[in-house]
Amino acid sequence: MISYWQGRCPISDISDTELLRASHIKPWKDCETDAERLDVHNGILLSALWDAAFDKGLVTFKDDGTPWFSSKLSAPAMSSLSGHSKRISGLTAGHKENLIWHRDQVFNP
Numbered sequence: 001m002i003s004y005w006q007g008r009c010p011i012s013d014i015s016d017t018e019l020l021r022a023s024h025i026k027p028w029k030d031c032e033t034d035a036e037r038l039d040v041h042n043g044i045l046l047s048a049l050w051d052a053a054f055d056k057g058l059v060t061f062k063d064d065g066t067p068w069f070s071s072k073l074s075a076p077a078m079s080s081l082s083g084h085s086k087r088i089s090g091l092t093a094g095h096k097e098n099l100i101w102h103r104d105q106v107f108n109p
Contacts, residue, residue, distance in 0.1 A: 005045035010088045011067065014047040021051035025098035030105070041094025053081060060107040063096045065089055070108050 001022040008015040023046040024037070031037040044061075046054060053059040058070045059081065065088030069078055091099070 001045045004040045009047040011085045012047045023051040057106040057108040
């Protein structure tokens with residue numbers, strides 16, 4: 001994923017590898033095969049804060065890469081995330097398909 005996302009979080013531009021996480025769109029436990037688990041189109045390289053919010057369903061992404069925030073976020077968390085974000089560019093059809101699953105199964109609007 002580091003190579004695919006050019007070593008940076010596509011939302012925050014953070015490139016410190018210690019702060020980056022290979023964030024699975026569809027969690028490993030919900031994947032049916034190893035190929036699905038390891039598919040680069042089932043992941044986004046996110047900073048630790050974005051990864052935590054994405055993993056807990058507090059943020060997801062629309063098909064155009066725009067962040068979609070949960071109403072469950074506190075005001076400080078919303079401010080921190082929305083103040084340092086941009087639209088993800090370069091989402092493939094595979095990413096979009098997995099994001100549909102994430103919006104339906106994980107995201108908590």
